[in-house]
Amino acid sequence: MNRTVLIIGIIIVGAIVFILFAGLGKDPQHIDSPLVGRQAPPFALRAVGTGETIDLESLRGKPVIVNFWATWCGPCFEEHPTLVANARNLPNVQFVGIVFNDTDDKIMRFLAERGSAYPTLLDANGKTAIAYGVGGVPETFFINPAGKIVAKFEGPLSTETLQENLAKALR
Amino acid sequence: MIATFFLLALMQIKVPDAAQFVGAPQGTPLTGPQLERRTMEISSELRCPVCQGLAIGDSPSQMAANMKAQVRELLERGYTEQQILSYFEKSYGQFVLLKPKFQGVNALVWILPVLALAAGFVLVVTKAKKLETAPEKVAAAPEETAEDPYLARVREMVEKQ
Numbered sequence: 001m002n003r004t005v006l007i008i009g010i011i012i013v014g015a016i017v018f019i020l021f022a023g024l025g026k027d028p029q030h031i032d033s034p035l036v037g038r039q040a041p042p043f044a045l046r047a048v049g050t051g052e053t054i055d056l057e058s059l060r061g062k063p064v065i066v067n068f069w070a071t072w073c074g075p076c077f078e079e080h081p082t083l084v085a086n087a088r089n090l091p092n093v094q095f096v097g098i099v100f101n102d103t104d105d106k107i108m109r110f111l112a113e114r115g116s117a118y119p120t121l122l123d124a125n126g127k128t129a130i131a132y133g134v135g136g137v138p139e140t141f142f143i144n145p146a147g148k149i150v151a152k153f154e155g156p157l158s159t160e161t162l163q164e165n166l167a168k169a170l171r
Numbered sequence: 172m173i174a175t176f177f178l179l180a181l182m183q184i185k186v187p188d189a190a191q192f193v194g195a196p197q198g199t200p201l202t203g204p205q206l207e208r209r210t211m212e213i214s215s216e217l218r219c220p221v222c223q224g225l226a227i228g229d230s231p232s233q234m235a236a237n238m239k240a241q242v243r244e245l246l247e248r249g250y251t252e253q254q255i256l257s258y259f260e261k262s263y264g265q266f267v268l269l270k271p272k273f274q275g276v277n278a279l280v281w282i283l284p285v286l287a288l289a290a291g292f293v294l295v296v297t298k299a300k301k302l303e304t305a306p307e308k309v310a311a312a313p314e315e316t317a318e319d320p321y322l323a324r325v326r327e328m329v330e331k332q
Contacts (some may be wrong), residue, residue, distance in 0.1 A: 033264065035262065055185070103287040123186070126233075126234065129237070132262065
């Protein structure tokens with residue numbers, strides 16, 4: 001009886017330790033997006049500064065990089081130069097910034113100080129961010145010319161991670 | 172809400188709509204206290220994506236407030252609880268549901284507690300059956316120690332008094 005109890009105990013404790021150990025390497029904020037492989041939710045939002053409306057549907061035919069960010073987000077400061085530089089170097093790729101939970105004046109100041117190379121749209125009530133399953137900023141979606149989301153990247157982009165994910169949109 | 176709709180239409184602003192994900196509303200539009208109550212109930216079933224295990228109804232974050240406002244709006248438009256949960260699940264995956272669905276690995280969350288309870292019950296019954304036989308041994312013990320010299324000495328001292 002004691003031996004049986006010991007074996008059962010080892011199995012239970014072993015299973016718990018395995019599950020906890022497997023979870024240690026995971027980012028608790030990471031969410032596998034069910035949107036990857038599906039059509040990107042359509043939106044048409046007002047661009048900060050120009051007031052022009054940018055419709056995602058009108059960008060069909062070329063790869064689109066949609067970057068969700070905010071001026072109150074530290075890592076967004078870090079990745080901004082990467083996005084601006086790549087947007088200037090990749091004229092055949094449409095970059096779009098979507099800012100939520102933020103204000104026009106703060107966004108304008110941010111872009112004036114740090115440069116801008118693509119439209120920045122305001123998601124006033126956060127509905128676009130919710131439809132894209134955005135958990136935190138920055139998050140970036142890579143959309144192929146047919147309008148399908150092919151990759152999602154969480155956190156600040158580097159040129160390597162940007163180009164690695166963009167390659168999926170060009171296949 | 173109608174004014175907001177016309178204002179957005181005038182500005183040519185279009186945000187992704189629940190109808191594209193879960194179709195037309197299948198319930199009755201809610202208003203007043205019932206709307207508030209159902210908003211709180213459904214908000215307690217959705218996980219705030221920027222918090223540590225908090226429901227959107229309990230979180231002070233702006234993201235949770237946006238999600239809660241959307242729950243409220245969908246109820247106002249007549250979407251059912253199932254449609255609303257499904258809408259958020261289609262954007263965030265099952266992660267967003269605080270009550271995991273009974274499918275795949277998640278099914279273990281429901282099955283394991285029942286199995287543990289059943290195993291505990293079997294263990295208790297087995298132990299109880301063994302205890303039923305134990306009293307005979309306990310009763311036999313005094314007979315064996317009746318001739319204990321220490322006990323005999325105590326009895327002798329008591330009789331003298």
